[in-house]
Amino acid sequence: xxxxxxxxxxxxxxxxxxxxLTIEELSTNAPIEKTIEKLIIxxxxxNLEIDKGEQYWEQQAQAN
Numbered sequence: 001x002x003x004x005x006x007x008x009x010x011x012x013x014x015x016x017x018x019x020x021l022t023i024e025e026l027s028t029n030a031p032i033e034k035t036i037e038k039l040i041i042x043x044x045x046x047n048l049e050i051d052k053g054e055q056y057w058e059q060q061a062q063a064n
Contacts, residue, residue, distance in 0.1 A: 008056065012049060 012053070
């Protein structure tokens with residue numbers, strides 16, 4: 001794996017680790033709507049990161 005790819009992967013993992021919801025956060029007495037809202041936002045962020053990764057690899061394939 002080349003250095004730029006490795007840096008990108010490390011940055012993405014760091015971001016994902018900081019965004020992960022914990023079981024404690026989800027099991028508190030918070031209203032269900034807030035929990036659902038957090039899950040939806042997290043899913044949207046995750047999907048955006050996946051799309052960015054796919055675009056990166058498509059661009060790499062086109063460049064080669």
